[in-house]
Amino acid sequence: MKAYDLKLLSNRQVSARYWHMVVDASAVEDNVQPGQFFNIRCGNTYSPLLRRPFSIYRINKNTLEFLYLVKGEGTKKLTELEKGETINLFGPLGVPFSLEKEDQTILLLARGVGIATLAALAQEANEMGIKTVAILSARTRDDLLATEALHSFGAEVYKVTEEEGTSDVENVRQILHRILDTHLINRLFTCGSKRLSVLLQGIGKERGIPGQIALEEHMGCGMGVCYACVCDIQRSGAKHSVKVCQDGPVFSLEEVVLA
C-alpha cells in the first residue's frame, strides 16, 4: 500500500447515477487483486477531508478502473476531475476475494455498487477458467452497469430491478434456488445489500456451500489504525471485532454477523 498520484485517463458518466473512472496504474508497485480497494482523495482541499474507499472494478495491465455511484460531496467532487488531472489513490488495501483452483462454478449476488466490486472477481474467475453465474440487482435497468463486462467474462447473468418489480427478496430466493438446483456451485460471493447477504448466508448454510462477502463501513484511515470500520465476526462460538479495511473488506459469509 502507498499513496500514489496517478493520472486520470478517463472519468465519465455512464448512467444517471454512475460514473466510470480509469487511471494510469503503471506506477503501482503492488499486485492488485479483486475485492481490494483504494482509499481515494476526492480533490485536494480539506473539504471533503477524508478519503473515500472504492473497490477496484477492473484490473488491467497498466490501468485500474473504478465504477462509482454519485452519492454525496466526495463522489460529486470526483466527477469534477478531468482526464489528464492527477488523483491521489491510497492502496491497494484490504484482503481480496479468494478463489480456489478446484472451483468450477461460482455464484455472484450483487446489488448496486456491489456489482463493481464483484466484476473484478468475475474477470479473475474467467482467467482461471472458472465459470461465473451472476445475479445483479439494481434500482433501474440503467443501473445494471457491468452486465456487458460480465458477459464478456463468459458469465451467465440474471438481472432483477425495482423498475421491473423483480428485485424483491422472494424472487431472488427463487432464482437462487433454481441456479443452485441446476448448477454445481462451489462458492458464493455477495456484495452491496444487507437483505440479499442475509438471504445468501441462509441458503449457503442450508446447502453447505461456502461463501465470501465484501462489506462496507465508514472509514477513517483505511489502514487498520483507527478502529472506525469495525464489524463483528462469529468464530468458534464467540464474537470478534474485526476491521473492514484491514481484516476485510472480504469476509467469510458464514462468519460475518449481519445483525
Added chain:
Amino acid sequence: MKAYDLKLLSNRQVSARYWHMVVDASAVEDNVQPGQFFNIRCGNTYSPLLRRPFSIYRINKNTLEFLYLVKGEGTKKLTELEKGETINLFGPLGVPFSLEKEDQTILLLARGVGIATLAALAQEANEMGIKTVAILSARTRDDLLATEALHSFGAEVYKVTEEEGTSDVENVRQILHRILDTHLINRLFTCGSKRLSVLLQGIGKERGIPGQIALEEHMGCGMGVCYACVCDIQRSGAKHSVKVCQDGPVFSLEEVVLA
C-alpha cells in the same frame, strides 16, 4: 449594492504577480464610480470563507475590470476561474473619489496595487477634461501595469521602481516638488503605500493642496455592519473612528490618521 453573479469575460496573467479580470457588468444596476470597490467571492466553497475587496480598475459601458495582485489563498483561487464561469461580486461599495468640475490638473501618487485603484480615476478625469500627472511606484518595471492605460488617458507619467533604485521616499519627494513647482495641481490622490501617503500628506499641508486617499483594511462584511475595517480620522481636533468599507475607502488626505 447587491451580490451579482457575473460572467467572467477574461481572466489572465499580465505580469509575474498581477492578473487582470473583466466581467460582464450589464446586469449591474448601480452607477459605479472610481474609488469604489466590490467584495468578491473567490470560488464557491467556504475556503476561503470571506470575500475579498478589490477596487474597480476600469469602468466601461457593459464591463468592469479589476487588476489584482496574487497574494494568498483568495487571489490564488481567483486565478483558477476561467472565462465563461460565473463569479459573485458584491457591490459597488464605498465612497468614491470626488473630482470638481473646476479642477484643471490632478496628481496621482500610486504604489503597487494602488495603481489599479487610481487608474479608474485618471479615466474619469480624462472624461471630465481634467489633466492627470501620475507618479507610479512599484517593485519592478514589470509591475508598473497601468502605464499604458494612463498614457491613453493623456496622463503625464513618472515611474519609479526598486529595481531601478528610484523608488525611495527621497527621490519621490523630489519628483513631487518638481511637479508641484511646474504644474498648477488642484488636487492630490494617493493609494497603496503608507510611506508615500505620509509624504504626500505633508507636502499637501505645506502647499495647501487638498487631497484624497484610498485606504485598505481587512474586512468582514464590506457593508458597514461588522466594524472590522475601522481607521481613525482627525476632524475638528478630535479623533473619530470610521469604517473603511462604508465611510471610505476614500478619505480626505488631510483628515486621515496615518500613524
Added chain:
Amino acid sequence: MTINEPDLTVDIGGLELQNPVMPASGAFGEGMDQVIDFNLLGAVVPKSITKFPRGGNPTPRVCETYGGMINSIGIQSKGIEHYLNETLPYYRKYQVPLISSISAESVEEFVEMAETIEAVPNVAALELNISCPNLKDNGLAFGMDEDITYELVRKVRGVTNKPILTKLTPNVTNIQKIALAAENAGADALVVANTLLSMAIDIDTWKPKIGNVMGGLSGPAVKPIIVRQIYQVHEVSRLPIIGCGGVMTADDAIEMLLAGATAVQVGTANFVTPTAMIDMIDGIRKYMKAHDLKRIDDIVGKVVLTNQKKVES
C-alpha cells in the same frame, strides 16, 4: 388545489416570530437594508450596545482560518444614548420584533441598561451578551461562571418584563450548568452560543493575525461543537434555544432545530452571502413541504436516538 403552506412561526419565551431565522448580533446592521428586506426576518438584532461609547480593539480585527473566521472587534459602540436616539428609531419602520443585545462591564451596569431599555416600546426583547470573550480576564466572561450568570440574569429579571434571551458562551466545561443557572434565574430563552476563543499566528511575520491577539471563532468550522451544545442544553432545559454558530444554509438551521433549537441566529453567513437569511427561510419552507412538516415544532429536538445502542465511551 391549495397547497398548505407550512407554518414557520415560533414562540421564543412569549415572543412570537414569523419564522425562526434572525441575525446574530454584531454581524448585522442598518447597512444591510439595501440588500435584504428586514421585514422578512424572524427578528432583527442590532450589534451589542454598551453603556458608554467604546473605541474597540486594534486592527486587524478579523482573520480567516479553515472554514472559519476569528473576530475581535471589542464591541465598538457609540453608547446607549446614541442607541436610543438613532439606532432604535431607525428600526421603527420595520414590523418585525427588535431584540436589543446588551453588553456590560458589571452586573450593575447590565441592570442599569436593562432598566433604560425597559422603557422603550419598540424593543421586543433583551439579549444579554454575557459571553463575549473578555480579554481583560484572559478570555473569561460572565457566562463562564454559574453563580455570576444566575445573579446577573436574576437582577436583570427584577427590572424588566421583556423576554430575556441569555447568550451563552461555548467556552465552558459544562454548558448545561450555565443554562440551568440562567433558566432558574428567570431567563426566557437561551442563545447557544457565542464564539469560540481562538488564535492564529502568521508564520511569516510571527505576529498574531488579530490585533488583539485572541478573538472569537465563528463560521462552518464551529457548527458541530454548537450542535452538540444545543443538544446538551435541550436535554436539561425547558427554555427555547436559539442556535448560533456556523449556520450557513437552511440545512444547517434544520440540523440545529433537530438538535433542539427553536430558532437560529446567523452571523458569518451574512458576510459570505448577504441574502443568506432570506435564502435560509425559503430553504426551511421548502424542506418542510418536501417532508410534509406542518410546524417548526415538528422538527425541534426530534433527532432520532432509538436503535442507537448507547455504549460507554
Added chain:
Amino acid sequence: MTINEPDLTVDIGGLELQNPVMPASGAFGEGMDQVIDFNLLGAVVPKSITKFPRGGNPTPRVCETYGGMINSIGIQSKGIEHYLNETLPYYRKYQVPLISSISAESVEEFVEMAETIEAVPNVAALELNISCPNLKDNGLAFGMDEDITYELVRKVRGVTNKPILTKLTPNVTNIQKIALAAENAGADALVVANTLLSMAIDIDTWKPKIGNVMGGLSGPAVKPIIVRQIYQVHEVSRLPIIGCGGVMTADDAIEMLLAGATAVQVGTANFVTPTAMIDMIDGIRKYMKAHDLKRIDDIVGKVVLTNQKKVES
C-alpha cells in the same frame, strides 16, 4: 561550503526527541509501517490502552464536518495484557522513543496501569489520556476537573519515574488551571489537547451521524482553538507543551511552536496524507533553513506581541 543543518531535536520533560513531530494516539498504528519509516519520527505513540479489553462504540464511528471529522471509537482496546505481549514487542525494532498512552475508568486504574508499564524498559514515557470525552458522564472527563487532574497525576507520579505527559481536554472553561494542576502534581509535559466534543445530525434520516451520538472533533477546523489554548498554557506553565489538533502541514506545526508548543502530535492528517508526518519534518527543516533558525527553541513561544496595543475587549 557545508550548509549547517538546523537542529530539530527537542527535550520533552527529559525525553530527547530527534524532531518535534509524533503521531497522536488513536490515529497511528502498526499498519502504518508500510507507508512511512517510523524511525524518522520524533516518537511513536500507539493507541490509548485500557486495562481490560473493550469493544468500543457502535458504528458509524467517524463522520465528516466542514474541515473536520468527528470520531467516537470508544477506545476499543485488547487490554493491557495484549499490549505488553504484542504491541510493545512489535515496536522494539524501532529506535525512536515509544510513548504509552493509557486510559482508565478511575484514578486507581490509572495508577495500576502506570505501575505495570513502569516495569517495561522500551516505554520511554507515559501519556495520560485524561481527556477522552466520557459519554457515561455526559461528555465529562477526568481532565475537566482541576482537583481530579491533580490527584490523578500526583498518584501516577508516585509509581513511575518515566516522564509523564498529561493530555488535556480542550472542553474546559479554563485550561490554564488544569494545566497548572497537572504541573503542580508532577507532570513533565502537557499535550494540548484532545478533541472537541461535537455532534452532527443527518437531516434526511434525523439520526446522529455518529453511532454514539456525540464524538470528538479533530482536523483543520479546530486548529485556532488549540493554538489559543497552547498560547494560554504557555503563558502560565513552564512545562513543555505538545500541540495537538488540526496539524496538517509544517506550517501548522510552526504556528503551534510559535504559540508555545515544543512539539506536535499529528492525527487526522495521517488519514488524509499517510506521509504527512514525514512531509512535516521536511517542511520544518526547510522553514528553519529559509529563516536561518538553528534550533527549535528559536521558534518556541516566539509569537511577537510588541506593538500590539492590548486594548480591553
